[in-house]
Amino acid sequence: MEKVHVSLKDLAKELKISISSVSRALKNHPDISPELAQKVQELARQKNYKPNPYAIRLLKHESKTIGIVIPDIVTYFYASVISGIESYTKEKGYSIVISSSQESYQKEQNIIENLLNLRVDGLIVCLSQETADYKHFDKILEDNTPLVFFDRVCRTSEISSVVADNFEAARNVTRHFYENGCTRIAFINGPNHLNISKERLAGYIEGLKDCGLKISNDLLASCNMTPEGAKVATQKLLALKVKPDAILSINDTVAFSAMKEVKRRGYKIPDDIAFVGFTDEFHASIVDPELTSVMHPTFEMGQEAARLLINQLESKTPGTPRQVVMKTTLVVRDSSIKKQKK
Amino acid sequence: MEKVHVSLKDLAKELKISISSVSRALKNHPDISPELAQKVQELARQKNYKPNPYAIRLLKHESKTIGIVIPDIVTYFYASVISGIESYTKEKGYSIVISSSQESYQKEQNIIENLLNLRVDGLIVCLSQETADYKHFDKILEDNTPLVFFDRVCRTSEISSVVADNFEAARNVTRHFYENGCTRIAFINGPNHLNISKERLAGYIEGLKDCGLKISNDLLASCNMTPEGAKVATQKLLALKVKPDAILSINDTVAFSAMKEVKRRGYKIPDDIAFVGFTDEFHASIVDPELTSVMHPTFEMGQEAARLLINQLESKTPGTPRQVVMKTTLVVRDSSIKKQKK
DNA sequence: AAGCTTTTCGCAAACCTTTGCGGAAAAACA
DNA sequence: TGTTTTTCCGCAAAGGTTTGCGAAAAGCTT
Numbered sequence: 001m002e003k004v005h006v007s008l009k010d011l012a013k014e015l016k017i018s019i020s021s022v023s024r025a026l027k028n029h030p031d032i033s034p035e036l037a038q039k040v041q042e043l044a045r046q047k048n049y050k051p052n053p054y055a056i057r058l059l060k061h062e063s064k065t066i067g068i069v070i071p072d073i074v075t076y077f078y079a080s081v082i083s084g085i086e087s088y089t090k091e092k093g094y095s096i097v098i099s100s101s102q103e104s105y106q107k108e109q110n111i112i113e114n115l116l117n118l119r120v121d122g123l124i125v126c127l128s129q130e131t132a133d134y135k136h137f138d139k140i141l142e143d144n145t146p147l148v149f150f151d152r153v154c155r156t157s158e159i160s161s162v163v164a165d166n167f168e169a170a171r172n173v174t175r176h177f178y179e180n181g182c183t184r185i186a187f188i189n190g191p192n193h194l195n196i197s198k199e200r201l202a203g204y205i206e207g208l209k210d211c212g213l214k215i216s217n218d219l220l221a222s223c224n225m226t227p228e229g230a231k232v233a234t235q236k237l238l239a240l241k242v243k244p245d246a247i248l249s250i251n252d253t254v255a256f257s258a259m260k261e262v263k264r265r266g267y268k269i270p271d272d273i274a275f276v277g278f279t280d281e282f283h284a285s286i287v288d289p290e291l292t293s294v295m296h297p298t299f300e301m302g303q304e305a306a307r308l309l310i311n312q313l314e315s316k317t318p319g320t321p322r323q324v325v326m327k328t329t330l331v332v333r334d335s336s337i338k339k340q341k342k
Numbered sequence: 343m344e345k346v347h348v349s350l351k352d353l354a355k356e357l358k359i360s361i362s363s364v365s366r367a368l369k370n371h372p373d374i375s376p377e378l379a380q381k382v383q384e385l386a387r388q389k390n391y392k393p394n395p396y397a398i399r400l401l402k403h404e405s406k407t408i409g410i411v412i413p414d415i416v417t418y419f420y421a422s423v424i425s426g427i428e429s430y431t432k433e434k435g436y437s438i439v440i441s442s443s444q445e446s447y448q449k450e451q452n453i454i455e456n457l458l459n460l461r462v463d464g465l466i467v468c469l470s471q472e473t474a475d476y477k478h479f480d481k482i483l484e485d486n487t488p489l490v491f492f493d494r495v496c497r498t499s500e501i502s503s504v505v506a507d508n509f510e511a512a513r514n515v516t517r518h519f520y521e522n523g524c525t526r527i528a529f530i531n532g533p534n535h536l537n538i539s540k541e542r543l544a545g546y547i548e549g550l551k552d553c554g555l556k557i558s559n560d561l562l563a564s565c566n567m568t569p570e571g572a573k574v575a576t577q578k579l580l581a582l583k584v585k586p587d588a589i590l591s592i593n594d595t596v597a598f599s600a601m602k603e604v605k606r607r608g609y610k611i612p613d614d615i616a617f618v619g620f621t622d623e624f625h626a627s628i629v630d631p632e633l634t635s636v637m638h639p640t641f642e643m644g645q646e647a648a649r650l651l652i653n654q655l656e657s658k659t660p661g662t663p664r665q666v667v668m669k670t671t672l673v674v675r676d677s678s679i680k681k682q683k684k
Numbered sequence: 685a686a687g688c689t690t691t692t693c694g695c696a697a698a699c700c701t702t703t704g705c706g707g708a709a710a711a712a713c714a
Numbered sequence: 715t716g717t718t719t720t721t722c723c724g725c726a727a728a729g730g731t732t733t734g735c736g737a738a739a740a741g742c743t744t
Contacts, residue, residue, distance in 0.1 A: 005461075050458075054399040054400045058396045063396070073415075073421050074421045076416065079417075080416050082415055082440075083442065086415070086440070086441070098428070098440055099428070099432070100425070118437060144346075227624075253624075256625070257628070282595075283625045285602075286598040286602060286625065286629060287625075288629065
């Protein structure tokens with residue numbers, strides 16, 4: 001049951017040469033004669049020699065590993081971003097270690113501490129929903145461990161990040177609603193302290209202004225972005241004397257849940273209430289009616305975050321933090337196009 | 343920009359004692375006087391000493407890391423299983439390194455080789471769709487690296503695995519259809535060489551026999567489990583002279599896509615065609631009508647796979663391979679209950 | 685043939701930790 | 715006081731790799 005790996009020493013002993021010669025021979029160092037190099041490489045292949053990465057990491061002080069902290073791995077958005085991260089890091093020869101905070105501030109802190117103790121070369125983080133203070137990132141900065149945020153971000157003046165064009169996207173959606181005959185446009189938002197909530201809210205408001213629509217607190221609801229929370233928020237909106245004729249949702253999952261509740265109450269989508277979501281996950285085109293959604297380039301966001309991080313940790317100089325804003329596009333489907341405009 | 347971590351040597355120098363004493367003091371070894379231990383621990387805390395995991399791994403020949411190989415991380419089922427693996431391994435002090443094969447045999451091989459070179463302590467694998475020969479697992483076995491399969495498995499007589507009760511589940515679904523008035527029950531299956539396909543097909547056939555229904559090749563379609571593949575398979579079924587009145591799908595994603603196509607053609611679900619899927623992902627209750635599905639205990643499957651693996655690698659003896667079969671339950675929703683039985 | 689350059693390889697330190705063993709000093713005992 | 719035990723700590727090896735430097739051997743020049 002014992003794993004037994006051959007080491008440089010084993011090869012050296014067998015060939016009756018020194019360890020350093022074996023090491024050099026394997027990488028075609030000019031100090032080694034071609035004949036010896038040949039012989040060493042032959043034996044190495046035959047005995048299936050693979051360098052022990054832990055010895056190298058110990059020596060080089062780098063792990064070729066990056067840590068990823070996300071709120072939840074089962075959510076389409078995060079899984080897809082991870083997929084992009086994985087694609088870029090694999091290409092660059094890095095491994096990824098993934099931990100999920102389950103939206104818990106406490107767990108987020110623990111995870112980060114663990115990852116730091118693991119000596120990852122860098123971190124890519126999406127804040128948990130509970131996270132409202134950001135002191136625990138001081139440790140990372142003091143450690144000189146490169147860090148990149150995506151989607152839910154903070155301290156952007158010090159730390160690089162990748163986000164969507166939330167403001168513009170929300171503003172566009174609001175106009176899109178208006179152009180399709182909606183005048184009472186509601187917004188089911190996420191927790192107020194998150195940047196995505198703030199930015200999308202600001203865009204929503206700006207869009208209302210653009211269209212000359214009144215801003216009404218009645219039409220604003222927030223939720224914790226769970227299906228249950230979305231349902232409650234929807235019920236609040238449906239309880240209004242004058243009901244909304246459109247609902248913008250902070251993400252697709254919330255939209256799905258809200259749509260379900262709206263249909264259950266007997267309203268028609270989109271004629272009674274139009275819908276638009278954020279993310280554009282696969283299921284947006286599966287639900288009935290198909291959901292209009294702000295398409296996020298999730299895979300590319302992951303790649304970009306990884307690129308930012310690896311650039312940072314391969315250039316010795318600290319470099320100024322960068323804020324990458326990814327362009328989204330509105331994918332228009334049935335849920336937002338009223339057949340009978342008022 | 344240089345990361346600087348304090349080592350035992352640093353502490354030793356500062357306290358003018360030997361490295362070994364520092365090491366022992368930190369773990370309250372009886373050879374160290376309480377006063378000295380106190381002093382050392384004090385300094386360690388103050389200077390934020392954290393042991394270098396790579397030095398320990400080098401010494402101990404274990405990495406406290408397990409590798410996970412899955413076809414695709416963006417799929418609900420896999421993400422959810424990973425979530426279960428993560429929960430168990432975190433509890434046991436292991437990290438996980440995730441790689442996805444993207445359903446490619448070639449990539450699967452590369453990944454496994456990489457993970458082995460990384461010296462992970464063990465592997466948890468779900469076969470890619472392309473994988474039809476299993477020689478590349480010899481390397482793992484020769485390496486004495488513990489290995490556990492889940493869902494899509496092979497070589498079960500030599501290698502432990504965690505699977506759902508596919509045969510029973512499919513058989514039950516078939517009966518469920520029959521009890522709800524369906525007599526022409528179709529099955530959109532996955533690739534024929536996969537165990538999940540074979541087992542579910544066998545259960546489906548057995549169920550037909552139970553109900554005294556004829557087995558017809560016309561009612562069998564297979565696909566590559568993508569939405570597009572599912573669409574094509576559905577079209578084949580809808581092209582029959584006598585159409586099916588029920589469709590069992592190899593998973594929910596396939597069911598969603600098939601439902602979409604069926605609705606697009608103007609058929610009513612469930613009255614014209616009833617539906618049941620496998621997995622029971624979140625969206626099963628979001629689509630319209632809500633999808634009846636075989637609920638897999640995904641999270642628990644992940645936990646179980648992790649438990650199997652860690653047991654195996656913590657007990658020095660090889661132990662006999664175990665096959666864990668997880669019980670599923672049929673979650674009945676609207677898609678399979680016809681309002682008007684024939 | 686003597687001196688010089690080039691080629692080819694080995695020694696040893698370094699990265700950080702754990703641990704068996706030995707040794708000195710202190711304490712306990714006779 | 716002399717001897718034995720106990721307490722407390724350090725030495726050194728081990729794990730596998732990389733790399734600066736020194737040294738031997740071979741080749742070359744004149």
